[in-house]
Amino acid sequence: MEVTQLAALLKYVDVLDSGAVLLGRIYEVDGFGKRLVRVITHVHYDHIVGLNESIIHSSAIVATQATIDLLLELGYVRGKYRSIFKNKVVPLPYNKEVEFMDEKIRLIPARHIIGACQVLVEVDGYKIGYTGDFKLGGETEIMRGLDVLVIESTYGDPKYRRPFKDDIEELFVDQVSNLLRRGPVIIYGYHGKLQEAMRILRKYGVNEPFLMPERVYRVTRIAEKHGYEIGEYYNLRTNKGYMIKNSGRYIMFQHMSRAKYRKLNGDYYHVILSGWEFNDPIKKLDPYSWLVALSDHADFDELVEYVEQAQPKLVIVEAGRQGEPYKLAAQLKAKGFRTLVLPGPKVIDDVFE
Ligand SMILES: [Zn+2]
Numbered sequence: 001m002e003v004t005q006l007a008a009l010l011k012y013v014d015v016l017d018s019g020a021v022l023l024g025r026i027y028e029v030d031g032f033g034k035r036l037v038r039v040i041t042h043v044h045y046d047h048i049v050g051l052n053e054s055i056i057h058s059s060a061i062v063a064t065q066a067t068i069d070l071l072l073e074l075g076y077v078r079g080k081y082r083s084i085f086k087n088k089v090v091p092l093p094y095n096k097e098v099e100f101m102d103e104k105i106r107l108i109p110a111r112h113i114i115g116a117c118q119v120l121v122e123v124d125g126y127k128i129g130y131t132g133d134f135k136l137g138g139e140t141e142i143m144r145g146l147d148v149l150v151i152e153s154t155y156g157d158p159k160y161r162r163p164f165k166d167d168i169e170e171l172f173v174d175q176v177s178n179l180l181r182r183g184p185v186i187i188y189g190y191h192g193k194l195q196e197a198m199r200i201l202r203k204y205g206v207n208e209p210f211l212m213p214e215r216v217y218r219v220t221r222i223a224e225k226h227g228y229e230i231g232e233y234y235n236l237r238t239n240k241g242y243m244i245k246n247s248g249r250y251i252m253f254q255h256m257s258r259a260k261y262r263k264l265n266g267d268y269y270h271v272i273l274s275g276w277e278f279n280d281p282i283k284k285l286d287p288y289s290w291l292v293a294l295s296d297h298a299d300f301d302e303l304v305e306y307v308e309q310a311q312p313k314l315v316i317v318e319a320g321r322q323g324e325p326y327k328l329a330a331q332l333k334a335k336g337f338r339t340l341v342l343p344g345p346k347v348i349d350d351v352f353e
Contacts, residue, residue: 006313006314006338007346009126009128009147009148009313009314010340010346012024012025012121012123012124012126012128012148013128013148013150013316013342014033014342014343015150015316015318015319015320015342015343016031016033016320016343017320017343018031018032018033018049018050018320019031019046019047019049019320019321020032020033020049020050020320021119021130021150021318021320022035023119023121023123023128023130023150024103024121024123024128025101025103025123026100026101026103027039027100027103027105027119027121028054028058029041029119029130029132030046030047030048030049030132031049031050031320032049032050032051032053032054032057034057035058036058036059036060036100036101037058037059037060037061037062037100037105038051038054038055038058038060038061038062039061039062039063039105039107039119040061040062040063040067040071041063041067041110041116041117041118041119041130041132041133042067042110042112042113042115042116042117042132042133042192043067043070043071043074043076043113043115043191043192044113044133044190044192046321046322047132047133047321048071048076051071051076051077051081052081055077055081055084055085055088056081056084058088059088060088060089060090060100061085061088061089061090062089062090062092062098062105062107063089063091063092063107063115063117064091064092064093064094064107064115064116064117065091065093065115065226066114066115066222066223066225066226067114067115067116067117068089068091068115069115069222069225069226070114070115070191070219070222071085072085073218073219073222074191074215074218074219092105092107093107094107094108094109094117095107095108095109102123103121103122103123104121104122104123105119105120105121105122106119106120107119107120108120108129108141108143109139109140109141110131110132110133110134110139110140110141111134111135111136111137111138111139111140111296112132112133112134112135112192112296112297113191113192113193113195113196113296114192114195114219114222114223114226114228115226116132116133116134117132118130118131118132118134118140118141118143119132120143120146126147126148127143127145127146127147127148128146128147128148128149128150129143129146129148129149129150129310129312130149130150130151130318131143131149131150131151131152131306132152133152133154133296133297134152134297134298134306135295135296135297135298135299135302136298136302136305136306142306142309142310143310144309144310144311146310146312146313147312147313147314148312148313148314148315148316149307149310149312149314149315149316150316150317150318150342151303151306151307151315151316151317151318151328152297152298152303152318152323153303153317153318153319153323153324153325153328154297154298154322154323154324155275155295155297155298155299155300155303155323155324156300156303156317156323156324156325156327156328156329156331157300157324157327157328158300158327158331159278159300160278160299160300160324161278161299161300161301162278162281162293162295162299164281164293165295165299165302167281168281168292168293168294169200169203169204169294170204171281171282171292172197172200172271172282172292172294173200173201173204173206175271175282175290175292176201176206176251176271177206179269179271179290180206180208180249180251182269183248183266183267183268183269184248184249184250184251184252184267184268184269185251185252185268185269185270185271186251186252186253186254186262186268186269186270186271187251187252187253187254187271187272187273188253188254188255188256188258188259188262188270188271188272188273189253189255189256189272189273189294190255190256191215191216191219191255192219192296193273193294193296194212194216194219194220194253194255194273195219195220195223195228195230196294196296197253197273197294198210198220198223198228198230198233198253199223199228199229199230200294201251202229202230202231203229206251207231207232208249208250208251209232209233209234209244209249209250209251210230210231210232210233210234210250210251210252210253211233211234211236211241211244211245211250211251211252211253212233212234212235212236212252212253212254213235213236213237213254213255214235214236214237215255216253216254216255217233217234217235217236220233220253236252252268256272256273259272262288262289264286264287264288264289265288266287266288268288269288269289269290270288270289270290271289271290271292272285272289272290272291272292273292273294274291274292274293274294274295275293275294275295275296275297277291277293278293278299280293281293300328300331303328304328304331304332304335307332307335307337308335312337313338314338314339314340315329315332315337315338315339315340316339316340316341316342317329317332317339317340317341317342318342319341319342319343319344320342320343325341326341329341
């Protein structure tokens with residue numbers, strides 16, 4: 001592709017400092033950009049920034065039904081915004097194509113948290129895709145044949161490699177199973193990741209009942225509604241939940257914010273789920289607590305692998321939120337991909353080296 005053609009492509013894509021990814025002429029994804037249609041890839045806080053502005057200014061808000069359910073259930077859309085949101089929101093199933101103002105859009109499955117998607121836009125014959133947050137495997141479909149791929153860069157530094165990533169699920173299940181023999185286990189993580197952990201435990205045959213506080217319970221109910229197999233799970237503050245707690249044989253799930261208040265007295269064993277661990281899959285923190293490196297993001301190798309499989313004509317590394325965009329871009333350039341970091345100067349010639 002010639003430089004002039006690449007320059008033409010850049011009219012259809014931008015990333016704002018706020019984190020908004022602008023695709024085509026009318027779409028803003030995961031941030032506010034004064035566009036006609038707001039798209040939400042998933043409910044992590046750094047992807048719902050500017051949602052209230054979008055609710056006021058946009059004509060339509062596009063997301064998967066699971067994401068919409070979570071936004072409402074977790075109280076991320078409040079007060080006067082709630083009714084406007086409900087009027088403008090367009091639930092879009094995965095891989096179903098719709099069109100706004102002659103620009104096609106499709107939500108592509110992504111393995112990250114419940115409801116997560118990638119975004120594929122077709123405008124004036126160009127295909128432009130944004131990965132949102134993802135990790136490889138599972139539901140993640142690689143978008144091939146793109147003119148432009150916008151990719152996340154959370155773990156874009158080559159030092160962020162998890163060599164144990166293919167084994168981490170089994171290691172996690174083994175750790176929890178071993179601890180269960182000693183007493184009840186409490187697992188800490190963020191919304192979405194907790195439900196992934198539940199799904200993994202069930203997949204590997206762990207059948208202890210799950211206990212959880214109200215908010216985690218409500219998110220789990222949505223996960224179940226959208227196809228997660230969670231089996232027996234109970235709200236901590238119900239009679240049944242109380243009975244199970246008294247039985248002493250259960251796994252409890254708590255939001256990450258509770259981890260720092262955990263009691264280290266041997267009544268419970270604690271498992272903390274963290275993406276920021278690269279050396280050991282499981283690390284002992286104290287006699288009663290372990291950190292498990294269960295991440296919902298691609299590590300450096302997976303980011304590169306996505307691009308290598310997708311073979312887009314141009315890669316835009318998204319630098320609108322926390323990550324290592326410049327290191328990832330340098331590595332992709334070294335592998336021969338035409339790569340730009342946005343926000344940043346839209347300078348085309350330096351992509352040829
Ligand atoms: Zn995320």
